[in-house]
Amino acid sequence: MISVAAALAAAAPSPAVAPSRWSARGPEGGTVSAVEVDPRRSSVVYAGTSGAGLFKSTDGGATWRRSSRGLPPDTLVLALELAPSDPSTLYLSAASPAILYRSTDGGASWSPLAGIPTSMSDWAVDPQRASTLYIAGQEGLFRSTDGGASWTQVPGPRTPGRIAVAPGALYVAEPSGVLRSTDGGASWSLRSRWPTHFAVLAVDPAAGNRVYASSTDGLHTSIDGATTWRRVTRGSTPVYASALALSGRTIYVGTWSQGVYRSGDAGASWERAAAGPLRILDLAVAGQSVYVGINHRGVYRSRDGGRRWQPTNRGLVAHEVRALAASSPRIAYAGTYGDGLAKTTDAGRRWRPSGLRGQIIFALACDPARPRTVYAGAPRSFFRSTDAGRTWRRVRGIAGVRAVAIAPSAPHTVYASAFSGVVYRSGNRGRTFRANPFPEDQLAMSLAVHPRRAATLWAGTRGGILRSTNGGRNWRASTGIPSFMDVMAIAVDPSKPRVLYAALDAGGVYKSSDSGATWTRASDGIAATSILGLALDRRRPSTLYAGGYHPRGRGGVWRSTDAGRSWADTTADMTTTWTAALALAPGGRTLYAGTTAYGRESGGGILTRTVR
DSSP states (O other): OOOOOOOOOSOOSSTTSOOOOOOBOOOOEEOEEEEEEOSSOTTOEEEEEBSSOEEEESSTTSSOEEOOTTSOTTOEEEEEEEETTEEEEEEEEEETTTEEEEESSTTSSOEEEOOOOSOEEEEEEOTTOTTOEEEEETTEEEEESSTTSSOEEESSOSSOOEEEEETTEEEEEETTEEEEESSTTSSOEEEEOOOOOOSEEEEETTEEEEEEEEETTEEEEESSSSSSOEEOOOTTSOSSOSEEEEETTEEEEEOSSSOEEEESSTTSSOEEOTTOOSSEEEEEEETTEEEEEETTTEEEEESSSSSSOEEOOTTOEEOOEEEEEESSSSOEEEEEBSSOEEEESSTTSOOEEOSOTTOBOOEEEEOSSSTTOEEEEOSSOEEEESSTTSSOEEOTTOOOEEEEEEOTTOTTOEEEEETTSOEEEESSTTSSOEEEOOOTTOOOSEEEEOSSOTTOEEEEEBTEEEEESSTTSSOEEOBSSOTTOBEEEEEEOSSOTTOEEEEETTTEEEEESSTTSBOEEOOTTOOOSEEEEEEEOSSSTTOEEEEEEETTEEEEEEEESSTTSOOEEOOTTOSSOOEEEEEEOTTSOOEEEEEOOTTOSSOOOOOEEOOO
């Protein structure tokens, strides 16, 4: 669900020897899709991420630790709920595959609930019975009274969407309107004909007749058990609530574009949180402490009822990382999906923000002769830093960059592939660029430059690899690359430049021994079908690493010590595995792997892993 750079110490001498352990250290933050607070111990907070599993805090969100034992790697958390009657019991719904998990030890361990009887549109836990929960889906409404071990269908609702449960009241929203049951689902009454889609349906646990519903035209409340409704948002107050939390008569509403709103009188009046966070996915309250899960930004906390906010993500590693570059044995940069750059100066032990906040970073490169010069490509911009990432300047004339490469033999020569389908060349370290023609309707997804000839480069496209020997002015196609497969990375053997490797999304690893003219598959031993990243050990060019994923299984990182003839799996202890980028630090002692939910239908989790 997400952001990830990883470090691997001292590569092992043979394929049979596994590398040292991976560990997730940063960048901190990422997409948090679910937040819950223990109602009895307000210092205990849970954060479900979009691709990196579950994290738990026991100090009010100041620090976090992973709490995902029993969950698969790359778990994308859709929803999380504590049982109000026993907060040590938690339920979690995950995507890919869609399934429910249960924990009875405060999130320390998780077990899947087998035999889910329907595709889930919503689910809820009975506030008085920790082992009773309801699931709504296309096949109807189902109830379990034994913690999900068995299920029975509840007669009445046909196509339930949202569910809300309070002591003595069960509400279901479906296309015909809102239904209510006061006897656990034995009988139902149609309370209101309101055929609309609800983003949120909630009931006051202390007053079962008070119900809240968020739809596209605002937030509505009912004080008579969903019989009549009143819209309580007006003017500048939120039109569409993405999250809602109740604390007595106080209501907190989270929105995607307008931040957090608070009402202290059950919705009669509202105030907007000053400088509040945006893009809110979930919200939880404990007294005056309010927590929100943010898209790409982790968890924000307010201790004064939502008036002031601060990020609180120490130890929460869930960023999505699509680009990596290392400038020295200890310094590396990670490009996140939506939160700019992060930088480490201690070989991956700690990562800190390094500018370009809010940007999606697809490409990174460090000048080998001037390590303080760094290039970063984003969908609409191209950036350059000459002070190791402290400040950045936008490169004029290039709207957005997908790939960037520097000539090893002449670092003043820089190539950048624009999303417009143009490959640019600079001869003065990126101060100015010249546009070169590129084959029509082609986009260079990846670039690589000859180690000794600055004018010779390769460009990976969808279904092919092109070669230029005159600085990108002319290109020649290769053969052997399958059609309609994106070439995501290219690596060149520095000692034998005729030998190249290519990473193909949905195609594995390919190798060329004739300067890229022809290619053959070289993926024996790699379980992933999609390879997105490559890293080649310059000290021992026959050693290289490949990272990727399988659409129906785990991803990871594989290692070859025989120039791609065979591969060994290094994935065993990776907490997130869908690898989108690799970078090997100069000296070959530290390998960084950026992970993501690449290819998923939603979300993304990125973690930075350091392997020793």
